[in-house]
Amino acid sequence: MEILLFSFFGLLIMAHGTAESNLSDDILVPHSLENMDMEEGDEIDLFELPSWTSERGSKVLVNVDGFGAVGDGISDDTQAFVNAWKQACSTTKSVFLVPLGRRYLVNATRFRGPCADKLLIQIDGTIVAPGEPKSWDPKNPRIWLDFSNLTGVLFQGSGVIDGSGSKWWAASCKKNKSNPCKGAPTALTIDSSSAVRVKGLTIKNSQQMHFTISRCQNVRLSDILISAPEDSPNTDGIHISESTNIVIQNSKIGTGDDCISIVNASSTIKMKKIYCGPGHGISIGSLGKDNSIGIVTKVVVDTAFLRGTTNGLRIKTWQGGSGYVRAVRFQNVRMEDVSNPIIIDQFYCDLPTSCQNQTSAVAISQIMYRNITGTTKTAKAMKFACSDTVPCSHLVLNNINLVKMDGTAETYCNSATGFGYGYVQPSAECLNSSDKKFIVKQADDAQPSERVLIHTEL
Ligand SMILES: *[C@@H]1O[C@H](CO)[C@@H](O)[C@H](O)[C@H]1NC(C)=O
Ligand SMILES: *[C@@H]1O[C@H](CO)[C@@H](O)[C@H](O)[C@H]1NC(C)=O
Ligand SMILES: *[C@@H]1O[C@H](CO)[C@@H](O)[C@H](O)[C@H]1NC(C)=O
Ligand SMILES: *[C@@H]1O[C@H](CO)[C@@H](O)[C@H](O)[C@H]1NC(C)=O
Ligand SMILES: *[C@@H]1O[C@H](CO)[C@@H](O)[C@H](O)[C@H]1NC(C)=O
């Protein structure tokens, strides 16, 4: 079965047409992503990662309690964490330990690398942020726990990172119109790092975004739990920016904003076994705000369940941007009561005033949706709202079944081309293509005996 699926994923869609843009081998179906699959029990050996308990002898335990942390949830343990970090970071094979059963109040803190080899960050207890926005460190308005410049580090444990965000939410301009719109801290940030693994942590009630991965390479997250109330503003679950080679696996996210959002300069991102809801779904974007360049390529969502979200699989860009989103594949996704299950929105605008249409836009092409099923809350189960001047192209749909209880599900298209094959419900006839013929062939079959499916009725 696995082999069958893999060769299926290797499908390459080629377009034959006159003014057709070139499709290279690794679009639609970025092969490099296939190798990023992690099956059950498949441990990641980015580097040696024995659990510190089993090899305690060779590990140097750096317990925050040993640096004066009190862990009563009231005393300020920031300095103890800073001192313990200094020690752990400069010691080979050390374990920065936040022990089980306590609650450590910690202020905005930067945990900077580079560190000595084989650092393990074991978080078993709870780390809690001070809850009063008015006394937040003005020097660090956008961060709470910020880790940067790390290489070959493992974060793990059953611990909880609790942003105590309720006062921040109440003060946000989305909740209280008389307040200015200024950002709040991200609970956990991993920045400018590589070969990082994060396993098993819970992050909740962040002031704003929960977990940001920025300027990173080779990061694997698994078994992450993220939660915040549905009405908490801008509390994205996992936010990826300027990063490549990121895997998010087996994670459950329910917040007041995107479960996962992927923004500029990110590529080769794989999400597997994602449970999302409540929230705004899994998003690429927004991109292109204020006429900026936005580039995101090679993204795969494979096996996801979304329940009660306002969007399902979304790509959102602002008018006036430039750059592109391409080679994206969404597959094996089940939706339940999702308002906009499949949506490309090139008119994204979350300003109080409406945004003018412009001639430039972030180009969107080579987006594949396959095996997407479930129920939609609105009639527009599939919405491809693309720029009049920069149409979406090579949108491919296969095995789609999205239904609305009253039977009115439909597909909306504006300036979108591509095609559907196999079962596609609601019908995607509006997604017509200027091409007369598409050839779907096995890309990973180098033989000339490629299986060729020709879609003729376009
Ligand atoms: C397609 O690729 C060929 C050769 O690589 C190039 O000459 C041509 O300009 C490309 N066409 C487009 C539309 O990018
Ligand atoms: C955190 O930082 C702020 C500003 O520097 C300070 O007023 C506060 O006492 C610190 N500690 C806690 C627990 O808030
Ligand atoms: C990362 O560490 C290197 C030293 O290895 C240093 O030169 C660089 O400035 C650091 N970068 C950041 C963002 O802290
Ligand atoms: C909204 O914010 C203003 C100014 O910060 C404050 O005076 C007011 O009490 C807030 N309103 C609510 C409903 O919290
Ligand atoms: C997006 O990333 C590209 C580089 O890939 C950069 O040139 C551009 O300025 C970035 N856009 C924004 C909004 O930061």
Ligand SMILES: *[C@@H]1O[C@H](CO)[C@@H](O)[C@H](O)[C@H]1NC(C)=O
């Ligand atoms: C289609 O997706 C569902 C999950 O939504 C999965 O259970 C099923 O195995 C998938 N079918 C194929 C043929 O991959």
Ligand SMILES: *[C@@H]1O[C@H](CO)[C@@H](O)[C@H](O)[C@H]1NC(C)=O
């Ligand atoms: C922008 O263009 C779209 C598609 O043609 C149209 O539906 C929308 O009303 C336009 N928006 C504005 C603000 O003109």
Ligand SMILES: *[C@@H]1O[C@H](CO)[C@@H](O)[C@H](O)[C@H]1NC(C)=O
């Ligand atoms: C594609 O659909 C548009 C309306 O969405 C229609 O105007 C156009 O003629 C169609 N083109 C083809 C090739 O069917």
